[in-house]
Amino acid sequence: MNANTDKRTIAILMLALCGLMLLAACNKKENTEQSNNNMAQQESAPAPAATPIDPATVATVTGTVKFDGTAPKASKIDMSQDPACKGTNEAENVVVDNGDLANVFVYVKDGLGNRTFDVPKDAVMLDQSGCKYHPHVLGVMAGQTVDIKNDDMTTHNIHPTPKDNREWNESQPPSSPVLEKNFAREEIMLPVKCNQHPWMKMYINVVKTPFFAVTDKSGKYEIKGLPPGDYTIAFVHEKLGEQDQTVTVAPKETKTVDQSFKAAGE
Amino acid sequence: MFAIFVACATLLVITAGALVTSNDAGLSVPDWPTSFGSLVKVPHFVGGIRYEWSHRMVAGTLVSLTLTIAIWTFLVERRRWMRWLAIGAFCTVVVQAVLGGLTVLLFQPPAVSTAHATVAQTFFCIAVAIALFTGRKWVEEQPRVEFDTRRPSLLTLTLLSIFVMYVQLILGGMFRHHGMSWWPHVLNAAIVAFVLTWTVIRTLSVYSHIQAVRRPAILILALLITQLCLGFAAFLTRVAWGKDAAQPELPMVAATVAHVAVGALLLATTVVLAIQVWRHVPVAFAEPALQPQHDASAA
Secondary structure, three states: OOHHHHHHHHHHHHHHHHHHHHHHHHHHHHHHHHHHHHHHHHHHOOOOOOOOOOOOOOEEEEEEEEEEOOOOOOOEOOOOOOOOOOOOOEOOOOOEEOOEEOOOEEEEEEOOOOOOOOOOOOOEEEEEOOOOEEOOEEEEEOOOOEEEEEOOOOOEEEEEOOOOOOOOOEEEOOOOOOEEEOOOOOEEEEEEEOOOOOOOEEEEEEEOOOOEEEOOOOOEEEEEEEOOEEEEEEEEEOOOEEEEEEEEEOOOOEEEOOEEEEOOOO | OHHHHHHHHHHHHHHHHHHHHHOOOOOOOOOOOOEOOEOOOOOOOOHHHHHHHHHHHHHHHHHHHHHHHHHHHHHHOOOHHHHHHHHHHHHHHHHHHHHHHHHHHOOOOHHHHHHHHHHHHHHHHHHHHHHHHOOHHHHHOOOOOOOEOOOOOHHHHHHHHHHHHHHHHHHHHHHHOOOOOOHHHHHHHHHHHHHHHHHHHHHHHHOOOOHHHHHHHHHHHHHHHHHHHHHHHHHHHHHHOOOOOOOOOHHHHHHHHHHHHHHHHHHHHHHHHHHHHHHHOOEOOOOOOOOOOOOHHHO
16 A cells, blocks of 8 residues: 555545534434424414313312322532522422422323313413522423523523423523423423533423313312313322322312322332 | 653543533533534533533543644654554544534434443543553563463453453443443443453463563552442442432542543553553464564564
């Protein structure tokens, strides 16, 4: 092999590497464009007409979610790596107050058949404040807009890691405009995190019906406007898993459906 | 000397990369090759950005250093295979940079992130090999050669050691990047410990009088013990105690980063041992009639 052949081989190798880099960059762009096109197609497809519900007969399901056993102590979060993260913070993976369990996503899992529902025009808000997500657990209908805002004087990045929806990762500097996002497919406990502040975690629940709620600090929830019928109500917690109950609601009835979770391993 | 500096810089980049993964900061800068839209502007140095941006900067510097070595070697080095090795090093570091970019742009798929971790250590081994081959001792030494008639040969054992460590590296990378459970990595650790111990015992029991193989063998033993302790500490802090941790905690970060760095040193030292064994204790395929006049320095 002479010197000219050497140089030619090196040039071919370098070109191949440049090609690889270009391919990597283009591949991402194409993926993004493809995803955007898919999303646009989904968004532009005419939504099926909502199945009418007689408002005079609708029922309500309400209740309290309890935690049985000794609640784990919430671990303190050290936010010293970013001086803009002020105040105190603690983990929200199991929030229990006097036995009442917060942040449980409650939704009608089964029983609505092929009914369709209008996607609300109003957006739901996800706020980043005190280097913490508010709320920690969020429910939203598929296709409904989620407005994400940053009230902190530091940059956050919002990074959902879904199984069934499109993954994305965007940074949001202080005082920047609200990010408007939506999720096309149903997905329960879709994790969202901030890679700049690794303690920041929350969950978005995407469902196809408006019949869902998240338990508050007193463990309470309420699902209104439910047509009479037989339903499976699912109670989902990020750490404690899912529990289901079947319930029958009569016209105009307000039914109480309580649920309790046990500590893991009990 | 410059090659040693590049090898040290590579270990620094590997450590910085381990800090990124251990602090879950891999996607804190969402774009690549720019960082928040700029190649040079220093972002607000807080949170995960500190780790990710620093990793990018030292990695970028390493690409420049490797390019310098490649050009320098190409211009002054007489050994053709050394020129190819230097070019191979540059190609490897470029592939490594592309893998780093892909891991960001594709949101850290375990296979790509593991490939990024594996190629990093491959590049470290190449950098260490270049430092060894360009060292005065290698160039000036007339190696004392003893043919190895035992089976498996010591060269086979060193190559087997490198192979099981690569498997271990891939299993560890897949576990760290959530592509696999922890137990294959722990199971293979026993195999790695066995094969390395066998290699070290063979080296020290038969060839301890050859300094060039004795030194790396002793270092492998020390690093192996350290690495097993660090692996145990990493398992305790991350898997046993820290699986529900709200954020990466100092003990788990320190244990895992040290585990990655010592793992890289262990792999590179085994590569050095394999090279020295190939030079000093080559495999005898037939019983030599005379003590050979093998001149490995010419290679």
